[in-house]
Amino acid sequence: MREGKIAIRKAAVLGAGVMGSKIAALLAGVDIPTYLLDIVPKDLDQKDVKKGLTKESPEFRNKLAKMGIDGTVMASPPALFSPSDLKLVTVGNFEDNLAWLADADWVIEVVAEDLRIKMDLLKRVEKIIRPGTIVSTNTSGLSIEKISEALSKDARAYFLGTHFFNPPRHMKLLEIIPGRSTDQKVVSAMADFCEKRLGKSVVFAKDTPNFIANRIGAYALLVGMKTMVEGGYTIEEVDAITGIPMGRPKSASFRTADMVGLDVLAKVAQNVRDNIQDASEKDAFSLPPFLTKMIETGLLGDKAQKGFYKKMTDLAGTKIYAFDYNTMDYVLQKKAGLPILDELKRLGDAGASLQKLAYSDDRAGRFAWKTLKKMLLYCAAKVPEISDSILAIDQAMRWGFNWELGPFETWDAIGVRKSVEKMQGEGERIPRNVEEMLAGGRERFYKQRDGRKAYYDFAKAGYVDIEDKPQIILLPSLKERQKVVRSNPGANLLDMGDGVVCLEFRTPNNVIDDDVIRMIHEALVEVDANFEGMVVGNHGVNFSPGADVKKIYGLAVNKDWQTLEQVVKAFQDACMRIKFSPRPVVAAPHHMTLGGGCEVCMAASSVRAFAEAYMGLVEMGVGLIPSGGGTKELLLRATEWFPESTPSATPGGGRPDLIPYVARAFETIATGKVSTSAREAQTIGFMRTHDWISMNLDHLLNDAKQTVLSLVKEGYRPPRPRDDIRAIGRSGRAMLELMVYLMRDAGYITDTDAHLAKRLAFVISGGDVDLNTLVTEQYLLDVEREVFVSLAGEEKTQARLKSMAETGKMLHN
DSSP states (O other), X not given: OOTTOOOOOOEEEEOOSHHHHHHHHHHHHTTOOEEEEEOOOSSOOHHHHHTTOOTTOHHHHTHHHHHHHHHTTTOSSOSOSOGGGGGGEEEEXXXXXXXXXXXXXXXXXXXXXXXHHHHHHHHHHHTTSOTTOEEEEOOSSSOHHHHHTTSOHHHHTTEEEEEEOSSTTTOOEEEEEEOTTOOHHHHHHHHHHHHHTSOOEEEEOOSSTTTTHXXXXXXXXXXXXXXXXXXXXXXXXXXXXXXXXXXXXXXXTHHHHHHHOHHHHHHHHHHHHHTOOOHHHHHHTSOOHHHHHHHHTTOOBGGGTBSSEEEEEETTEEEEEEEXXXXXXXXXXXXXXXXXXHHHHTTOOHHHHHXXXXXXXXXXXXXXXXXXXXXXXXXXXXXXXTOSOHHHHHHHHHHHHOOSSOHHHHHHHHOHHHHHHHHHHTTOOOOHXXXXXXXXXXXXSEEEETTXXXXXXXXXXXXXXXXXXXXXXXXXXXXXXXXEEEEETTEEEEEEETTEEEEEEOSGGGOBOHHHHHHHHHHHHHHHHHOSEEEEOOOSSSSBOOBOHHHHHHHHHTTOHHHHHHHHHHHHHHHHHHHTOSSOEEEOOOXXXXXXXXXXXXXXXXXXXXSSEEEEOOGGGGTOOOOSSHHHHHHHHHHTTSOSOBOOSSTTOBOOOOHHHHHHHHHHHHTTOBOSSHHHHHHHTSSOTTSEEESOGGGHHHHHHHHHHHHHHTTOOOOOOOOOEEOOHHHHHHHHHHHHHHHHHTTSSOHHHHHHHHHHHHHHTTSSOOTTOEEOHHHHHHHHHHHHHHHHTSHHHHHHHHHHHHHSOOOOO
16 A cells, blocks of 8 residues: 555445445445345345245345335435446455455444444454455444454554445545554545545544534534423524524534434434543433423334424315424424524625524524533543544534534634623533633634634644645635636636636636626636636635526516627626637536536536535526526537438438437426536536546635646647537427427426427427438527527516525526
8 A cells, every 4th residue: 555545446345234335325426336235134024025035035135225226216315326336336245255356455344333233244354354444433422442443453554434324325424444463554545535535534533532513513403402402492493593694504402313213313413422531511411301202102203204303284285393392393384584584684794693692692593502602612622532632523514414513613703702702601611622722812723824724723822724635726825826817706717727827716606697697708808818717616615506597587577689689698798708718728617517507607618616516507497598508509409410411312412300319408407417426427428428527625726726737738728619500490499399289288387388398399309400401500599599688578587487496496487
């Protein structure tokens, strides 16, 4: 093993439960052939007997592993990047197939959270694996050192904890927990591999009960439950407070608990209680009586379809009920009547929201303060027990629980000294490390210095710079270092170094408005004159949901057709300018990349996408069609590989039939299909098969920059404008309209959908032309624009635009 490098070409996952099967799916998704093994079932069931299976049948003996990997196909959110990944997973069982482990470079144990079961299995594993094989456990909280006692001294050097979070494809955090005997080279190599190949953000945790994220997450949930009971709050009130207003996911406290499983939460709490000595901490991890009763009666959360919430469907539709811990029954979910929460929405900043909420003397503020106070004090008291670094604790909570701000970042947001003084006034005991920090004149846990971010190190009694990683480019850091080339209210052009600039959208939600379009034009002039190429990327929650619907709606209701036509034309011109730029432009989409955002990517010289890129042309949902060139580009990609003619007895050859392929592109747009991954975006046509995918979002911008430089090195030349696009014309459009008729007749679409689809059919078939008429790219853009503006004037379209502009929801009229 080279320093910091490890070659993992084949893996084995032991245990095909929810986590094991999804870890196997993740490994297969990054092209690592993987064995997935589980126990042999005890008895044949009726289905086995009906199939004629015996206890010796491989289908029966491998059933549990097969069920596990089959479950990933229907998992929500998706566990697989592509169904074809299943070809890389080989199922087996512990009795017949353990010998396969001799071929594995990494063996991951993911069996039940039982120390004896894990140790017994690892003893068997060691007899088979090659010397130097990495072995890890996915335990969520058991002692790594105790588990490693099953292994020899030599094997322990290659053994460690790799704690994935569920679902492993989507959750960023991976806690790596070395044992006392683990070789540091192995730890470093595994961290490097998991970060680059699996796309994980690694936090090194100490071998303490439940490590970092689950320890603090469980503490925060239990504190919230007890504070709820003490203050007489409802489930709905607590979730309304502890979600977005506190910089946490919409799932907040109890929806999160339902997803995790109430029984799992109880086991985490029990594991902490069993392995700590402090009586007050043991009490903090005790379950409130109502939670114990819920678990005893099978109210376990999503896995049981009932926990803190449950859905009930009748003739009137689906309704959500919330648990009432006083009556131990369900009541129809009610909106929490907490006025301050509406005020916080308008702030648009997690730090500002937390500060206002924490010091607000109302029902919501009092709950937030009590729970925040206890959580912050607990986190400070656990340094250095669970981690030497406040940075690691913050990262674990941001990456593992999707908090917008970690505990110490939260403390900075509400003011360290101000909050400590309030805590002291309420009789709280402040951890000595925080007292000493404040006594030394340090008022914050984080600070900026010399263009770099630093965190406070309690042991060193001073600030430590957060390590710069060359593979991570932070756009705020470029701004601080005066790397802004151009800027306007909607976008920045930033110098990334090495002759590459980054066009960053910075409108609300990264919508594409006039400022963004203007910056695209200006940026390409700047790049052509002074740079080698450009990346289009950002650090937003989503790359871009598309055009500014509010502006389009405003122009439509005011019947300002001239301005609307000009806006659409400016965006079309911007996308064409990207496509034919003499310098390479690489788009770096991530997460939601819809409508105009998708069209920008389709115009780029190349795409370097995050694996979790959800791309689609969804304009039909607001009563329009793609008009930034999306319809045209998808048509080109569906047909550009066809030859002009095919071998035929007819002189000059026959014309290949384009209609089935145009129909596929038509259906993609008409149904608003959105990819569930970058891999699927390639199969749909939003990305090309030779475009690149990055597993790690933090590396995406640097990867895109390297793609630009690679294109430059290879002597990039832009494509030529097409003037030979063969249209399927009126006869082809008739086939598309037949598809629409059949969909409407079957009740799959509304009359409005059918009308929109026919207008789309007009565009994608080339307008009012004959079959095989040759048209230009600009002609198709003109037809796109004409139909877009025409639709914007229709009543049903304006109703859809109004719904999206005012509520953010699509109207299916």
